[in-house]
Amino acid sequence: MELQLKNIGMIKEANVKIDGLTVIAGENDTGKSTVGKALFALLKARLFVLNSKLEYSATNSQYLNKIEWLFNKISKKQLLKNNTFIKIEDIEVDFSKRSARKGNRKFFDGIFIETPFIFNLYQTLSGINKANSIIDFEIEYNYLWWDLYIKLSQKAKTFSDIDFGNILFKIENITHGSFRKYDEISKDKWVFVKSSNEFEMDNVAMGIKQFAIIYALIKNGYLTKDRILIFDEPEVHLHPKWQLEMAKVIVELVKNGVKVVVNSHSPYMIEALKKYAEVENVYDKTNFYLAEDEYIKQLEDSNAVTLSKIFEKLSEPFDIFEEMESDSLEKLING
Amino acid sequence: MANIKLFLREYSSYKSSFKETSLDDNNNIYLCNDTSQEVINFDKLIENLYPNSNIRPKSFDAIFIYEKLIFLVEFKNQKPSKIDNKEVQKKLEDGKIELLKLFTQLNIQKNDYNFIYCVAYKECKEPTSRYKCGVEKGKTQFGLEKFIESSFVKKVYTENVSFFTKEFKKQFKKELMC
Numbered sequence: 001m002e003l004q005l006k007n008i009g010m011i012k013e014a015n016v017k018i019d020g021l022t023v024i025a026g027e028n029d030t031g032k033s034t035v036g037k038a039l040f041a042l043l044k045a046r047l048f049v050l051n052s053k054l055e056y057s058a059t060n061s062q063y064l065n066k067i068e069w070l071f072n073k074i075s076k077k078q079l080l081k082n083n084t085f086i087k088i089e090d091i092e093v094d095f096s097k098r099s100a101r102k103g104n105r106k107f108f109d110g111i112f113i114e115t116p117f118i119f120n121l122y123q124t125l126s127g128i129n130k131a132n133s134i135i136d137f138e139i140e141y142n143y144l145w146w147d148l149y150i151k152l153s154q155k156a157k158t159f160s161d162i163d164f165g166n167i168l169f170k171i172e173n174i175t176h177g178s179f180r181k182y183d184e185i186s187k188d189k190w191v192f193v194k195s196s197n198e199f200e201m202d203n204v205a206m207g208i209k210q211f212a213i214i215y216a217l218i219k220n221g222y223l224t225k226d227r228i229l230i231f232d233e234p235e236v237h238l239h240p241k242w243q244l245e246m247a248k249v250i251v252e253l254v255k256n257g258v259k260v261v262v263n264s265h266s267p268y269m270i271e272a273l274k275k276y277a278e279v280e281n282v283y284d285k286t287n288f289y290l291a292e293d294e295y296i297k298q299l300e301d302s303n304a305v306t307l308s309k310i311f312e313k314l315s316e317p318f319d320i321f322e323e324m325e326s327d328s329l330e331k332l333i334n335g
Numbered sequence: 336m337a338n339i340k341l342f343l344r345e346y347s348s349y350k351s352s353f354k355e356t357s358l359d360d361n362n363n364i365y366l367c368n369d370t371s372q373e374v375i376n377f378d379k380l381i382e383n384l385y386p387n388s389n390i391r392p393k394s395f396d397a398i399f400i401y402e403k404l405i406f407l408v409e410f411k412n413q414k415p416s417k418i419d420n421k422e423v424q425k426k427l428e429d430g431k432i433e434l435l436k437l438f439t440q441l442n443i444q445k446n447d448y449n450f451i452y453c454v455a456y457k458e459c460k461e462p463t464s465r466y467k468c469g470v471e472k473g474k475t476q477f478g479l480e481k482f483i484e485s486s487f488v489k490k491v492y493t494e495n496v497s498f499f500t501k502e503f504k505k506q507f508k509k510e511l512m513c
Contacts, residue, residue: 267466311462318469325492326502332404332451332490333506 005296006085009034009077014296018088018228020285021254022261023273025310030291032263034079036230037144039261040110041070042086042093043228044147046102047109063100067093073143107158109227111151111217112144116209116237118152119190119201125149126188152213153188156221162256164218167249171211174245179215190216206237214249225257235266247272255280267314274307337442339400343375345441351376353511356397357455357496359412366410366455366496367513372503374399374408381433392429393422395452401507405448407431407488411456414464415471415493418456420478427452427482449489452479455496468495 005014011031024032045066083096091103177194277286357366375398385391399406459468479491
């Protein structure tokens with residue numbers, strides 16, 4: 001399937017295939033996260049409307065309003081414009097015409113992983129959850145975190161259609177421990193178990209938390225063929241060796257039928273995703289894109305050409321080191 | 336007290352080029368094809384001083400002299416990850432000791448000069464290799480850092496050949512045809 005975006009945030013146009021693994025690389029502030037946010041808002045707002053009791057035909061403006069509301073909750077930047085256009089399969093919103101189509105797929109949903117810090121926000125989000133059920137007052141929160149918190153803390157209403165036993169085992173091997181729901185006071189909390197000791201998630205390494213997110217999403221049944229996992233910079237807080245392990249886990253998810261969109265600016269992560277996708281025979285479902293100059297592009301419709309450009313850009317910092325070496329040489333020679 | 340010109344005169348038979356001194360014998364590849372710039376073929380000089388290879392010290396490939404700076408140049412037709420740290424260290428250590436012996440014989444005051452060790456390695460052309468070479472460079476670079484700390488040399492540069500070619504032009508206003 002293809003996600004089409006026009007005039008959203010700093011992106012003028014993006015046509016991104018989501019067939020298995022989609023990797024968008026680029027520097028900071030080039031709009032690569034906007035792709036995932038737009039996709040997430042489109043799917044999530046639609047679910048809100050579908051789950052409401054409103055008449056199907058009467059909900060188009062509700063859908064648009066919900067998307068606008070979600071964008072405000074997701075990002076404080078003014079991403080939406082008067083002529084924003086977002087489309088995936090038969091789901092489409094066109095703000096220039098104020099029109100919306102919700103499409104026919106029932107449980108089509110997005111999961112957005114932005115930061116492993118989510119486990120440190122658990123108490124706050126849990127508090128908001130409780131407060132919302134008691135008081136009639138809207139507390140400001142980031143919806144991306146909120147949605148992920150719900151998915152980490154509560155089981156999905158339907159079971160996953162995939163057996164992920166292998167991936168859980170892999171994550172346990174990487175982290176040398178396992179994760180389980182803390183079942184005393186708050187049943188929504190997770191703990192890390194290592195050598196019979198239990199550690200609160202606030203107190204474990206960020207890298208462990210990053211793997212814990214995948215583990216908890218699997219255990220709670222959210223990773224399915226009908227949900228798109230959007231993973232923003234999965235490399236954060238990971239040593240290059242663990243970046244490779246994370247890439248392996250991501251490719252394994254794809255192999256099992258989960259559609260994953262990854263944003264990255266790590267050469268280790270990008271190369272590992274490419275190599276593991278080849279090893280696991282999912283490279284034909286893998287697409288690489290470069291976020292640059294207001295466009296998300298696949299150069300010459302080729303992964304190879306795009307990857308070459310991505311690595312050229314990722315190597316640019318070494319030019320600065322070379323300039324520094326050059327300066328020191330100049331000092332030596334000219335005194 | 337003599338100066339470096341005496342050394343150059345004394346060992347003028349070892350005058351050579353970057354091309355000749357950058358030859359990778361095993362693969363018959365020149366890392367630099369320049370024949371315009373004069374250097375001393377230090378490997379050859381040591382070979383002749385120590386005909387018996389069993390007792391021959393290790394040595395760097397070339398010496399390039401610019402005023403008070405003495406560049407000790409080692410060419411490696413390898414990517415940084417393949418470079419043997421111990422080997423490039425030994426070449427510097429043994430080579431500089433031998434060079435200083437020659438200076439002493441010629442009554443050249445070593446303290447008048449700054450020694451700079453340059454390890455020039457193979458180009459990392461592919462974009463995917465470039466970041467790896469950039470990271471791997473640290474391995475060789477910092478294995479040699481101890482020689483700066485102990486003032487054995489003033490500075491160490493481990494870079495690919497094109498860096499040195501570019502710098503040669505920039506610093507000495509002369510194009511090397513590497």
